Amino acid sequence: xxxxxxxAALALALSLALAAWRRRRRPVRxxxxxxxxxxxxxxxxxxxxxxxxxxxxxxCPLPRGDCAxxxxxxxxxxxxxxxxxxxxxxxxxxxxxxxxxxHRRGVxxxxxxxxQYMGLPGSQxxxxxxxxxxxxxxxESGYMHHKFAIVDRRLLITGSxxxxxxxxxxxxxxxxxxxxxxxxxxxxxxxxxxxxxxxPVNYRFFTQRQ
Amino acid sequence: xxxxxxxAALALALSLALAAWRRRRRPVRxxxxxxxxxxxxxxxxxxxxxxxxxxxxxxCPLPRGDCAxxxxxxxxxxxxxxxxxxxxxxxxxxxxxxxxxxHRRGVxxxxxxxxQYMGLPGSQxxxxxxxxxxxxxxxESGYMHHKFAIVDRRLLITGSxxxxxxxxxxxxxxxxxxxxxxxxxxxxxxxxxxxxxxxPVNYRFFTQRQ
Numbered sequence: 001x002x003x004x005x006x007x008a009a010l011a012l013a014l015s016l017a018l019a020a021w022r023r024r025r026r027p028v029r030x031x032x033x034x035x036x037x038x039x040x041x042x043x044x045x046x047x048x049x050x051x052x053x054x055x056x057x058x059x060c061p062l063p064r065g066d067c068a069x070x071x072x073x074x075x076x077x078x079x080x081x082x083x084x085x086x087x088x089x090x091x092x093x094x095x096x097x098x099x100x101x102x103h104r105r106g107v108x109x110x111x112x113x114x115x116q117y118m119g120l121p122g123s124q125x126x127x128x129x130x131x132x133x134x135x136x137x138x139x140e141s142g143y144m145h146h147k148f149a150i151v152d153r154r155l156l157i158t159g160s161x162x163x164x165x166x167x168x169x170x171x172x173x174x175x176x177x178x179x180x181x182x183x184x185x186x187x188x189x190x191x192x193x194x195x196x197x198x199x200p201v202n203y204r205f206f207t208q209r210q
Numbered sequence: 211x212x213x214x215x216x217x218a219a220l221a222l223a224l225s226l227a228l229a230a231w232r233r234r235r236r237p238v239r240x241x242x243x244x245x246x247x248x249x250x251x252x253x254x255x256x257x258x259x260x261x262x263x264x265x266x267x268x269x270c271p272l273p274r275g276d277c278a279x280x281x282x283x284x285x286x287x288x289x290x291x292x293x294x295x296x297x298x299x300x301x302x303x304x305x306x307x308x309x310x311x312x313h314r315r316g317v318x319x320x321x322x323x324x325x326q327y328m329g330l331p332g333s334q335x336x337x338x339x340x341x342x343x344x345x346x347x348x349x350e351s352g353y354m355h356h357k358f359a360i361v362d363r364r365l366l367i368t369g370s371x372x373x374x375x376x377x378x379x380x381x382x383x384x385x386x387x388x389x390x391x392x393x394x395x396x397x398x399x400x401x402x403x404x405x406x407x408x409x410p411v412n413y414r415f416f417t418q419r420q
Contacts, residue, residue: 003213033400035352086382088370122420142245142380145370158384160298160355160370165228171354172404174368176393177384182239183386190243194382 011179030075034161034173041094044070048077049085051099060123068175069168073098075157075177076149084150084191085111088143089120089162096124100131111135112194122164136198144194149186156184222419237389240285244280244371244383251304254280258287259311278385279378282367283308285387289361295321296356299330299372306334311339321345322404324354332374346408354404358397366394 042058076083076098083102090096090113097125111128115137118125129135138144148158159175161167178184248398252268280370284310302325311321311341325347330333339345348354349409358368369378369385388394 003217007213008218008221010217010224012218029390031395031396032301074254138382140380142376143382145381145383148384152289158370158386159303159368160357166352167355170214170350171355172348172352173355174358174397174400176368180239180390186241186243187384190384 030177032068032175034068039067079107079151081152082108086146086148088114088145089164090124091122091164095163103133106160109133113137156187212376240333240387242385244278248405249277260376275284289317291362292318297359298324299327300334305373313343319343364396412419
């Protein structure tokens with residue numbers, strides 16, 4: 001009788017553990033492919049800004065609906081505490097708008113970029129700086145060619161996509177959205193390494209005083 | 211007595227299942243960061259070619275040892291059946307050598323590349339074609355900007371890295387090595403989609419006959 005009870009308890013515990021294991025949240029694993037057809041992303045940005053985008057529809061003639069850029073924006077706009085950006089080229093107005101929104105919402109935004117590309121026409125880097133966002137850049141002859149973002153230190157967004165309208169609308173590109181720690185951790189470490197290395201105290205624009 | 215036996219059997223089955231679950235092979239999840247310092251990769255390539263590289267050391271003055279390029283080469287050279295390459299720019303002689311080696315070893319190699327970049331000085335695309343490897347390219351104004359490889363339809367290698375010596379030795383770059391099917395499957399589908407779209411029968415270099 002006692003053994004029977006123990007058997008039943010064991011079976012119950014086993015099935016509960018199995019159910020919990022099945023229910024555990026699977027890590028986010030998403031792939032976005034570009035080009036992304038031109039779509040209106042105003043509602044998405046207005047909603048994130050809390051200005052009731054749904055109530056006042058955007059008058060622009062672009063079609064609405066799901067697209068790779070919209071899904072990328074949604075992942076970015078999910079940031080609540082921090083956003084690290086390590087971007088070779090950044091000129092997409094929609095992505096620039098999203099990053100400024102997050103900064104205004106109190107998210108700690110840090111940007112690392114490439115010195116040769118940050119001054120090109122259409123670059124969002126100046127806008128970010130004027131908004132008060134910290135930006136650091138390389139001083140090297142090689143490119144700072146990464147194109148990744150880390151949301152809340154747990155979600156990595158990385159791929160071939162430079163954050164430019166040309167890349168988004170015309171190129172074949174890929175972006176991976178990754179939550180597995182085996183990827184997020186080394187990218188966070190790479191960001192912190194570059195962030196420290198590109199600290200302005202290390203800049204050497206002028207000849208050292210003898 | 212019978213319940214006791216059943217209990218023991220259940221406990222045994224449970225512990226065996228748990229041990230098997232713990233032993234199951236974890237999927238490959240690796241991150242490579244560049245720049246990769248110049249290192250001699252001849253031994254690696256000679257070993258893969260079966261010409262006994264270990265016995266006759268390379269006379270070049272480059273240091274030996276582990277580096278990101280060496281690890282990337284090792285992953286590529288692990289191909290036994292197929293290699294899909296979808297590359298914006300491909301001018302690294304070491305990576306070109308590795309791909310030709312795989313082709314000679316009987317691996318089915320297919321390459322998709324960008325029309326504007328494939329003819330640049332140092333491009334490996336002509337060498338691959340002369341070796342008999344199938345290459346297809348875009349016809350679009352946008353770039354074919356992907357930089358990924360798929361080994362044996364199960365291992366995805368993707369990131370910011372163009373396969374050029376400049377990128378490998380001078381740029382900040384990342385490469386992810388991924389075995390999770392959630393990533394490998396969509397990239398395989400993207401490759402097949404592009405491969406068909408870039409089929410030479412679809413090329414429109416000349417004005418259509420009226």
